[in-house]
Amino acid sequence: MLRITDILDKTQSYLTPADQEMIEKAYVFSATVHQGQTRLSGEPYLTHPMEVAGILADMKLDAATIITGLLHDTVEDTLTTTEQIEAAFGRDVSFLVEGLTKISKITFGSQEERQAENFRKMILAMSADLRILIVRLADRMHNMRTLNFQPREKQRYIATETLELYAPLANRLGINWMKVELEDLSFLYLHSDAYHEIARRIDKKKEQREQYTEEVRGIIAKEIAKYGLRGDVEGRAKHFYSIYTKMNSQRIDFDEVYDLIAFRIILDANKDKECYEALSIVHALWKPVPGRFKDRIAMPKANGYRSLHTTVIGPYGERVEIQIRTRQMHEWAEEGIAAHWRYKERRVDLGSDDQQIMKLRELLEVQQEVQNPREFMANLKLALFPDEVYVFTPGGDVKSFPKGATPIDFAYSIHTDVGNQCIGARVNRSIVPLKYELQNGDTVEIITQAGHHPGKDWLKWAVTSRARSKIKNWIKAEESKRSIEIGREILEREFRKQNLRFSQFLRSDEFKKICEEQNIATPDDLMALIGYGRISAKHIVNRFAPETGVKAEEAAVDRGRKKPKGVASLGISLTGIEDVLVRFAHCCDPIPGDEIVGYISRGRGITIHTSQCANLQELDAERFVEVSWNIKEKQTYPVDILVICQDKKGVIAEVSSVISSLDINISHAEVETTQDLRAICNFRVDVHDLGEFNRMVAAIKKVKCVLSIERTKKS
Ligand code: MN
Secondary structure, three states: OOOHHHHHHHHHOOOOHHHHHHHHHHHHHHHHHOOOOEOOOOOEOOHHHHHHHHHHHHOOOOHHHHHHHHHOOHHHHOOOOHHHHHHHHOHHHHHHHHHHHHHOOOOOOOOOHHHHHHHHHHHHHHOOOHHHHHHHHHHHHHHHHOHHHOOHHHHHHHHHHHHHHHHHHHHHOOOHHHHHHHHHHHHHHHOHHHHHHHHHHHHHOHHHHHHHHHHHHHHHHHHHHHOOOOEEEEEEEOOHHHHHHHHHHOOOOOOOHHHHEEEEEEEOOOOHHHHHHHHHHHHHHOOEOOOOOEEOOOOOOOOOOOOEEEEEEOOOOOEEEEEEEEHHHHHHHHHHHHHHHHOOOOOOOOOOOOHHHHHHHHHHHHOOOOOOHHHHHHHHHHHHOOOEEEEEOOOOOEEEEEOOOOHHHHHHHHOHHHHHOEEEEEEOOEEEOOOOOOOOOOEEEEEEOOOOOOOOOHHHHOOOHHHHHHHHHHHHHHHHHHHHHHHHHHHHHHHHHOOOOHHHHHHOHHHHHHHHHHOOOOHHHHHHHHHOOOOOHHHHHHOOOOOOHHHHHHHOOEOOOEOOEOHHHHOEEEOOEOOOOEEEOOOOOOOEOEOEEEEEOOOOOEEEEEOOOHHHHHOOHHHEEOEEEOOOOOOOEEEEEEEEEEOOOOHHHHHHHHHHHOOOEEEEEEEEEOOOOEEEEEEEEEEOOHHHHHHHHHHHHOOOOEEEEEEOOOO
């Protein structure tokens, strides 16, 4: 069992005594809270955090990371709180432990393969600081090393998760040794027969292979030394899982021992130039296999990996794979981000045009100025991975969205109907508003209601193009539905006026003819065209009763005040709808300048109200349409005012003359005198717009004896 002194020995060379003291303190803390707990192996539970801390110390990570290794299971498995950890070890450590507690709750389970990438991204996104992920990988590494104590089922489950999630994550961070070990251990538990078969075959020719390895190694070493290059040459068997995948993807002959060996030249000097020199030495020695050379120095991998790769025809006519790199490149290749973390004071030159690497490089260049390690890691993560949020469906699938996405985006990602009928959402079991911004790791459940539909606000909250286009489509379809409704009402009304039956018309040959003439497919299309004002209803009706058309129109005069007119002549514009039947509501008598709304009335086209009109509240909200004033020719609009004044002789005449002096016509006046000697005067006047009306009110106010003036509201 690893002891705390072992960990302190590992860290002594690079950590301060104060850091070491904190690690010791964390050890005591962890031992205390895990006391009495045991692992399946029968060992005290403490062995696990100790081994994890040991792995992190071997990677020469900073004190906070090692302390986090010691404490990583305390919040999850004991009564310890994050607050206690913060009080004892500071914010940095408690932040890391909190992050680990969070990601330990993500379980991949028996997800389908296609989900794996989303899960990986989610874990990355939730590792707000990459040290969280590194500790998680060390945690998984020790659990994999001790997997034999788990029951069979659990072994398969954990091994699958490791192979699908954690080995690729180790690879993405460039930590090759972890990737290799995690893959081989997973392979052992998932395909143990194949694993042991490969092990047996490799072992069988061990002596022969070692002899061969030594021979090739010697030739290369001698040759590069001859040209004055200093470095080491390694030859080793590839890891089992890579042999296994190679066996599955291409024919591999086990009798050819060379197929299992890869050679590596590691040059001492930190010079790219020497790698290319070594390459030309090897190529002069043995004939290169065409198409097998890869320049990963000029074009590094996204995780920062750099090396030259080549395959040559070796001394026995066999294919020999060779990697060439500097010691610094080697360090990065094996330890990736962890190596960078350790040598953050040292500049790592990544040299490449690759965009991601460029970003990484920029960060490495500025990082000397960034004192806060968390900020640096957050930046690094942002540079490596796009800014997305990952959330769970109630079924445990992961979905990714751009940052800022809301439950509306989530709902439309499931199905258009779910989106359209979405009325709210439950996130982590509590109700949130539709504009709630999704957070990493949220479990999102959409609440729908049949018959519900998108609101205009939704376009403000939806960020995915899918959701936005679905909402727009719905609004467009709704507008066309409305114009069909309006068109039908207009047409039915015209038919009624002529005492003609609308249903008969729809079945008539004349109707078919009209449709053919206008190139219309369905009755609804015709109604829509009438609703939009592209076809005149009168024109259609006249084909049935041409001689009475005009007369009937006059009969429609509404209370003798104003006959219904087309939109244009009333000086109104309607959003998306032209030339439909329009009338002004008498309850509020809108005049230009008033804020107005339209209401689709049954059988009478659209009625215009002021938006303050009290009657609006009783109307069906579904039937409102947006309208605005669009004055084409000056005309007057009637409006009622109530003037209360002291009942004195001549005062009414005076008010009347003030109105007339402004060139405003009074079409109606009514005066009533009360017991308390006040005169209540009702005037109906014709004004051009609200400005004129207001000027009139101001003028009347100046008349002595006038007590109050108001625009009459009827309800
Ligand atoms: Mn653990």
